[in-house]
Amino acid sequence: MSILCSISTKDRYDSLLLAVQSVAMQTVRPDKLVIFDDGECKDLRQDSNWIHMFKLLDIKKIKWEVRFGNKTGQHHNHQIANHMGFDFVWRLDDDEIAEPNVLSGLLKHMKDGVGAVGGAVVMPDPQFQFPEQGQLNKITGIYGEPNFQWTIGKKVLEVEHLYSSFLYRGGINDYTMELSPVAHREETMFSHEIYRKGFKLIVDNSLITWHFRQTKGGIRSHTDGTMYEWDESVFLKKMNNWGYGVISLDCGLGDHFAFLNILPELKKKYKHIIIGACYPDVFEGIEGITLATIASMKTAMPNGKDSVYKWMIDHNWKTNVVDAFRGMYL
Numbered sequence: 001m002s003i004l005c006s007i008s009t010k011d012r013y014d015s016l017l018l019a020v021q022s023v024a025m026q027t028v029r030p031d032k033l034v035i036f037d038d039g040e041c042k043d044l045r046q047d048s049n050w051i052h053m054f055k056l057l058d059i060k061k062i063k064w065e066v067r068f069g070n071k072t073g074q075h076h077n078h079q080i081a082n083h084m085g086f087d088f089v090w091r092l093d094d095d096e097i098a099e100p101n102v103l104s105g106l107l108k109h110m111k112d113g114v115g116a117v118g119g120a121v122v123m124p125d126p127q128f129q130f131p132e133q134g135q136l137n138k139i140t141g142i143y144g145e146p147n148f149q150w151t152i153g154k155k156v157l158e159v160e161h162l163y164s165s166f167l168y169r170g171g172i173n174d175y176t177m178e179l180s181p182v183a184h185r186e187e188t189m190f191s192h193e194i195y196r197k198g199f200k201l202i203v204d205n206s207l208i209t210w211h212f213r214q215t216k217g218g219i220r221s222h223t224d225g226t227m228y229e230w231d232e233s234v235f236l237k238k239m240n241n242w243g244y245g246v247i248s249l250d251c252g253l254g255d256h257f258a259f260l261n262i263l264p265e266l267k268k269k270y271k272h273i274i275i276g277a278c279y280p281d282v283f284e285g286i287e288g289i290t291l292a293t294i295a296s297m298k299t300a301m302p303n304g305k306d307s308v309y310k311w312m313i314d315h316n317w318k319t320n321v322v323d324a325f326r327g328m329y330l
Contacts (some may be wrong), residue, residue, distance in 0.1 A: 001088070001101070004170070005030040005062075006081035008074035009094035011039035013047075016094040017214055018051055023092065028104035030090060030248050033062055036077035037329050038069035073181040078190075083171055090167045091187075096121065098165070098209045105207040106167040109156070115173075115199025116191055118166035119207030120152045137161055137203065139192055140244065140272055144296030148203055156204045163192035173197060174236060184231035189238055196242065232300050245270035247329060248297035248306030249277050255308060256282040261322045265330055276306075 005023050009016045016035070023033055044050035044066060057064045063328055069077050081089050088110065090103060109117040137148045137159035149163045164187060176189045195201050239246050245266050247258055256279045263286070266273055273289045276297030283289055298305060311317070312324045 001282075002086045002312065003030040003032075003088045003090060003107075003167075004081060004084055005033045005090045005092060005103075006036070006078060007033070007092050007094055008036045008069070008077040009039060010074075012094045013042065013044070017049055017053060018097050018212070019092055020057070022097040022099075024062065025054070025100050026049075026098070026103045027100050028107060029060055029062050030103065030191045031063060031086070033057065034081060034084070034204065035064070035066045036069045036074070036080070037066060038071045038074070039078065041068045071181065073179060073186075074174045075177065075179055075183040075190075078186070079175045079177065081170075081253050082173075086170045088167055089170045091165035092165050092209070093211070095212045096165055096209050097212060097259040099207070102207045102209055105204060109204060110167060110169075113196040113198075113200055114202060115197070116162055116166050116168035117204065118149055118162040118164075118203045119209055120205040121149045121164045121209045122152055123211045123213055135161075137201075139239075139242070140274055140290040141190055142188065142239075142275065143246070143292040143300060144272060149204065149219075151205050152208060153205045155206075156202060157201050159201050160192055160195050161188045162201055163187060163205070164211070166191065168194065169199070172199070175215045176238070178234055180227035180230050182227040182231060184228050185235045186203050186231075189235060192242075217264065227301075229302055232302070236300055239274075240270075242264040243271040245273040245329065246274045246297075246300060247268060247273060248294065248301050249275060249279075250294050250297075250306050251308055253279050253282070258321045259325050262326050262330065265326070268329065280310070 007016065007019055020033065023030065054064060078091060092098060106117045106119060136157060139160045147163050148157060148159060158306045173190060173194045175186060179186055191201055236246055249259060256277065267288055274292055275283060275289055276292045276294045277283060278294055283291060306326060308321060308324050311328050315327065316326050
């Protein structure tokens, strides 16, 4: 059994040092650590703290390597790590600190049929903690529901997608490469496709990785909002291909009732429908749908892309709003 720890970093050398220290202090250590540097690409061997850290890794018998990335996003780096020939890959962000029992705990759950295992990934700030009730990481709850990995507790759950840091079987799935350098939602798509291949995904939220969320560096180096919009469009296309219809009804009550006319057709097209509704009571008691807030849908469909009236103007629509909804979503 071979284990690779992979960290992708961009201009966060201080927090990266803490992350690497947490790798060195694991009770069960990886065979190798690879750091992908998408930032300034400094020679860390010239820094006294890093000199000591690399010596510590040597003492701990963890092979290490620093690779200069091509600055196209962390998904490209993770894809390289994914195919480096290790049985398991433990992905850790450059601003995360894993408690010493994390890797050993993740490995205990990596039994036959399990594709990936995650723990709790939380900021050391009580206002960001969520209760454990009801957050099961179903893909249908991806819009607006808190993530179960944002909780600390003593639960072990099977889930449908994972967040941020987790251990997975190397080479059983590929990352989505058409994402922008921001690589928004890359771990959601990667982990859910492992799930779709028939492997179990597990979260044990007693295994804690502290997220020292940085205000700069990493994906926050990019200020071009169109990158996030592009990545959301890639994710939305994935959701549709997986059989989930994602609908946003930022419109009036009458429009919601008009939309009901095409719901039977949508149910034939998709196995499940996720609806962001201004008037959720319209859909009360209807099976096969999950309701979300309009606010959560604005990330999926920004700039009025969810407006049926904008769609009608853009398409010079001449008939009724029911047919317009049909044209938008079918």
